[in-house]
Amino acid sequence: MRVAVGIDLGGTFIKGAIVDEQGHLLVKDEVATQSVRGSEWILQRIIQLTKDLIVKSGVDASFVTGLGIGIPGFIDSDLGVAIEVINIGWHDVAVVEPLQTALHMPVYMENDANLAALGESFAGAGRGFRSALCITLGTGVGGGIVIDGHVLQGASHMAGEIGHLVLDPQGAPCNCGHYGCLETVSSATGVVRLVHEGIARGEVTALEYQQFTAADVFAAANHGDELAQQVILVAAETLGRGLAMAANLLNPDVIVIGGGMARAGEILFAPVRKSFQSYALQRVSQAVRIVPALLGNDAGVVGAGKLALYS
Numbered sequence: 459m460r461v462a463v464g465i466d467l468g469g470t471f472i473k474g475a476i477v478d479e480q481g482h483l484l485v486k487d488e489v490a491t492q493s494v495r496g497s498e499w500i501l502q503r504i505i506q507l508t509k510d511l512i513v514k515s516g517v518d519a520s521f522v523t524g525l526g527i528g529i530p531g532f533i534d535s536d537l538g539v540a541i542e543v544i545n546i547g548w549h550d551v552a553v554v555e556p557l558q559t560a561l562h563m564p565v566y567m568e569n570d571a572n573l574a575a576l577g578e579s580f581a582g583a584g585r586g587f588r589s590a591l592c593i594t595l596g597t598g599v600g601g602g603i604v605i606d607g608h609v610l611q612g613a614s615h616m617a618g619e620i621g622h623l624v625l626d627p628q629g630a631p632c633n634c635g636h637y638g639c640l641e642t643v644s645s646a647t648g649v650v651r652l653v654h655e656g657i658a659r660g661e662v663t664a665l666e667y668q669q670f671t672a673a674d675v676f677a678a679a680n681h682g683d684e685l686a687q688q689v690i691l692v693a694a695e696t697l698g699r700g701l702a703m704a705a706n707l708l709n710p711d712v713i714v715i716g717g718g719m720a721r722a723g724e725i726l727f728a729p730v731r732k733s734f735q736s737y738a739l740q741r742v743s744q745a746v747r748i749v750p751a752l753l754g755n756d757a758g759v760v761g762a763g764k765l766a767l768y769s
Contacts, residue, residue, distance in 0.1 A: 461517050463508050464561075464763030466570060467528040469493060472500070473755070474507045476515040476522075477763025481581025484757060485515045493546035497744050500546065501553070505560045524563050524769070526762035527553065528570035533615055566765045567713040570758055572609045572618060575602025578714045578759030582752040587711040591704055592751070593620060595697075595719035598633075599641035603708060607768070621645070622710025639651035643757050644697040646672035646719055661685045676722045694726050698733025705734070705742050723750075 459478065466473040468491060475486035486558040489507050491500060495532075504527070512519055531543030538554025557565045575584075575592030584590035584604065597622030603610040603751065608615045621641035622634050629638025630651065642648050649672040657666045663685035665678055679686035701713055719726060735743050751762055 460523050462763040462766035463525040464759035466758030471761050474511050475528050475759040476511050481760050496659030497551045501556055524766040525565045527567045527575035528762050528768035530570045530756045566769045572602040573761030574757040575604050576609050577757035579604035580764040581713045581760050583749045584712050589710045590661050590712050591710040592714040595717035597647050599645050620704050640700040643692045649675050656685045694729035695733040698730045699737045700736050702737035705722050705738050709742055713748045714751050720750050
């Protein structure tokens with residue numbers, strides 16, 4: 459039985475798992491990232507977590523084909539270097555070489571959103587489809603494209619950055635330096651921003667009396683809060699338009715939407731699908747399914763394991 463180690467590096471936690479050839483997790487664990495202690499410390503945390511996972515799984519080390527790791531930032535997988543990872547303060551950090559040297563196994567790296575897409579395509583909501591566009595709605599809007607079981611990387615490893623489609627050049631500033639990107643509206647951060655703007659205009663909402671998150675906005679909408687409902691409709695319609703733009707180029711079999719906001723259910727998905735149908739070419743719209751992700755927080759480690767198993 460071949461297995462691989464999947465690692466999902468995050469700003470707060472490093473998640474890891476032993477993944478088999480069907481995408482099942484034999485064992486999983488996580489440790490605090492402690493990014494303030496620097497890149498060498500984080501790499502040592504990954505090395506120790508990998509060793510611990512192999513021991514806990516009871517699998518003979520000779521059956522471990524390698525390690526896959528998802529990096530939450532810009533990478534060069536050919537060089538094995540993390541170019542820029544803002545949330546842990548990395549710039550031009552060598553990842554593959556030190557891990558391979560310490561663990562004596564092949565190491566493969568990829569952007570974390572791409573590996574979440576690969577995980578959903580391998581063993582989640584995108585399983586059985588030839589082409590999948592996978593979206594993660596969180597603090598930002600991440601994306602990944604999987605075709606025939608492989609991540610589409612692009613010329614500079616930047617394919618799939620759907621969150622930075624500029625949909626309103628006069629819109630809010632984005633962290634990427636542009637204005638009106640999709641993620642300024644359709645992310646959890648964007649939803650909260652839009653509610654604050656509504657409050658500033660004098661619109662009435664129960665949310666103005668509390669510190670609130672996107673989850674609170676969805677809860678308020680479900681209880682009839684008009685501003686919350688209006689904001690979610692704007693976020694969903696904008697997301698549907700962005701997905702239609704991407705789908706008109708890619709013509710995917712399935713669009714998988716994950717991340718915390720996707721747990722809201724049909725209050726989000728119904729207007730997304732309606733907006734998508736309004737903007738996508740008819741033949742594109744007829745061919746695609748828009749579905750919620752299935753793997754949750756495990757998508758990244760499943761995708762990382764798949765990368766190591768089949769690279």
